[in-house]
Amino acid sequence: MLLEVKNLYFNYQTNNPLFHNLNLHVDEGQIVALAGESGCGKSTLLSLIYGLMDWQSGEIIFDGEKLFGPKGNLVPGESKMKFVAQNYDLMPYGTVYDNVGKYISNINLTSKKEKVDELLDIVGLSEYAKVIPKNLSGGQQQRVAIARALAILPKMLLLDEPFSNLDFSRKFELRDKLFSYARENNMSLIISTHNLEEVLPWADKIVVLQNGRLIQNDSPKETYENPYNDYVAKLLGEVNIFTEGEKTQFNLSKKHYFPHQIKIAEGGVEASVLESLFAGSYYRNKVRINDKSIVVYSQNKLSGNVNLEF
Numbered sequence: 001m002l003l004e005v006k007n008l009y010f011n012y013q014t015n016n017p018l019f020h021n022l023n024l025h026v027d028e029g030q031i032v033a034l035a036g037e038s039g040c041g042k043s044t045l046l047s048l049i050y051g052l053m054d055w056q057s058g059e060i061i062f063d064g065e066k067l068f069g070p071k072g073n074l075v076p077g078e079s080k081m082k083f084v085a086q087n088y089d090l091m092p093y094g095t096v097y098d099n100v101g102k103y104i105s106n107i108n109l110t111s112k113k114e115k116v117d118e119l120l121d122i123v124g125l126s127e128y129a130k131v132i133p134k135n136l137s138g139g140q141q142q143r144v145a146i147a148r149a150l151a152i153l154p155k156m157l158l159l160d161e162p163f164s165n166l167d168f169s170r171k172f173e174l175r176d177k178l179f180s181y182a183r184e185n186n187m188s189l190i191i192s193t194h195n196l197e198e199v200l201p202w203a204d205k206i207v208v209l210q211n212g213r214l215i216q217n218d219s220p221k222e223t224y225e226n227p228y229n230d231y232v233a234k235l236l237g238e239v240n241i242f243t244e245g246e247k248t249q250f251n252l253s254k255k256h257y258f259p260h261q262i263k264i265a266e267g268g269v270e271a272s273v274l275e276s277l278f279a280g281s282y283y284r285n286k287v288r289i290n291d292k293s294i295v296v297y298s299q300n301k302l303s304g305n306v307n308l309e310f
């Protein structure tokens with residue numbers, strides 16, 4: 001085990017703990033998605049792990065050593081970790097090259113250049129090496145910060161919403177390269193996100209926080225098949241949620257059905273189609289059974305009545 005958080009207790013305001021007995025562990029080389037809606041405590045947890053704030057009780061153990069938070073380090077932050085916070089913290093007057101190379105030794109300048117070039121390629125900023133951060137967009141600055149963090153090959157990298165400022169096409173490219181780089185170098189990642197779809201294919205484990213409480217800690221498949229509650233299900237994408245009464249009425253085995261989990265099939269429950277919209281690789285349909293509106297995906301445009309199989 002690389003990281004162990006044991007019975008962590010932390011509050012910003014007395015008598016109102018954000019974390020109460022929080023437990024979490026991360027293995028070496030593991031990619032963990034830390035998910036939850038805005039304000040649930042993701043950034044705070046990453047800051048505590050990295051050692052930027054003091055916690056009130058509990059233990060954080062990293063690489064076999066007990067951590068002591070800010071008082072344990074002369075320079076803020078644990079030396080074997082790197083944290084890319086939401087403010088990026090770049091050197092404003094250094095170029096992109098300088099920023100990415102900040103933690104790489106100058107002893108061998110040729111190998112330093114090779115390393116910086118490799119990292120700039122990973123984050124898609126090869127053409128921006130000579131630009132200063134002030135003249136970059138928010139998403140570009142975010143990518144510089146990621147490249148700089150990767151440069152020191154930390155044992156663990158903490159990324160706070162790393163894809164939040166990136167456009168769609170960049171996101172795909174960056175995710176592929178970033179996760180491959182982490183795997184090749186056996187680097188552990190904890191990535192905070194409010195959108196699990198963004199990291200699901202790459203994550204080994206999904207950890208969900210709700211109001212400071214860790215409510216689910218499972219593999220992506222297990223989380224997807226058995227979300228702990230409606231809150232977790234909604235973090236996974238568009239979902240149909242059924243009440244206990246509706247479950248009985250439609251003879252359902254579970255409470256949450258993602259649109260693709262409901263099939264159009266002969267012999268199923270009859271539903272009327274309210275709308276059928278082209279959505280690229282599928283049609284997004286709104287259908288109704290009695291008073292219940294349900295979203296289902298299909299290969300073809302639907303109309304009239306259809307039969308649904310859950």
Ligand SMILES: Nc1ncnc2c1ncn2[C@@H]1O[C@H](COP(=O)(O)OP(=O)(O)OP(=O)(O)O)[C@@H](O)[C@H]1O
Nearest residue numbers: 012013018036037038039040041042043044045194
């Ligand atoms: N410095 C602070 N002082 C007091 N309360 C704070 C402070 N920073 C954060 N909080 C509160 O702690 C809770 C958790 O905040 P945090 O930033 O960790 O959430 P988050 O899940 O990272 O949110 P987001 O996704 O919006 O970044 C929130 O209710 C927030 O208002």
